[in-house]
Amino acid sequence: EAxxxxxxxxxxxxxxxxxxxxxxxxxxxxxxxxxxxxxxxxIKFLLHFVKESKQDESGMPNNRFLAERTGGTYxxxxxxxxxxxxxxxxxxxxxxxxxxxxxAFFGQGTRLTVV
Amino acid sequence: xxxxxxxxQNLTAQEGEFITINCSYSVGxxxxxxxxxxxxxxxxxxxxxxxxxxxxxxxxxxxxxxxxHSSLHITASHPRDSAVYICAVQSNNxMRFGAGTRLTVKx
Numbered sequence: 001e002a003x004x005x006x007x008x009x010x011x012x013x014x015x016x017x018x019x020x021x022x023x024x025x026x027x028x029x030x031x032x033x034x035x036x037x038x039x040x041x042x043i044k045f046l047l048h049f050v051k052e053s054k055q056d057e058s059g060m061p062n063n064r065f066l067a068e069r070t071g072g073t074y075x076x077x078x079x080x081x082x083x084x085x086x087x088x089x090x091x092x093x094x095x096x097x098x099x100x101x102x103x104a105f106f107g108q109g110t111r112l113t114v115v
Numbered sequence: 116x117x118x119x120x121x122x123x124q125n126l127t128a129q130e131g132e133f134i135t136i137n138c139s140y141s142v143g144x145x146x147x148x149x150x151x152x153x154x155x156x157x158x159x160x161x162x163x164x165x166x167x168x169x170x171x172x173x174x175x176x177x178x179x180x181x182x183x184h185s186s187l188h189i190t191a192s193h194p195r196d197s198a199v200y201i202c203a204v205q206s207n208n209x210m211r212f213g214a215g216t217r218l219t220v221k222x
């Protein structure tokens with residue numbers, strides 16, 4: 001079974017440009033999470049989808065970030081316009097339910113570098 | 116105070132040594148994850164625990180729910196084990212992360 005996959009694995013863009021990151025969760029997983037780790041800091045939660053609905057987007061840093069999950073399948077995270085401080089590794093995870101012990105599976109991350 | 120505390124922050128070991136990384140948390144959890152992040156940024160899920168102990172190869176993870184504490188052990192450490200090890204807890208709809216432990220294993 002395919003795991004959580006993220007595209008691209010690396011992206012280098014100039015300040016002011018737009019970048020779209022994609023996460024394909026494990027098929028059938030209702031829950032999809034986005035996180036990021038900026039250089040030297042711990043991983044921070046960005047938002048949580050349950051199917052196509054945003055359950056919790058309290059971690060989104062500002063309105064330059066837009067996440068979507070149309071149809072409840074894959075999700076995109078768009079940064080527009082990108083700033084230098086957006087550089088970091090963006091992770092996605094999915095889980096089937098929110099029940100006790102339900103395992104979350106992580107993608108390998110997208111390394112974003114804004115220059 | 117962070118809800119998930121890891122220790123140590125940095126750890127340097129000689130090849131072959133037994134390594135322990137600790138994680139303490141202060142919230143009620145449904146599961147705890149140990150993750151491994153390589154220098155390139157990619158993340159690997161090592162273990163998911165809700166009780167007891169799990170073993171995979173040279174890696175062992177334990178959790179004590181009553182004490183809100185988990186440990187990750189690496190036996191016969193190797194330079195390829197060098198990475199950042201992250202403890203993450205699932206609490207209701209949320210995932211909370213420790214700051215990570217940077218492990219360097221020298222040959």
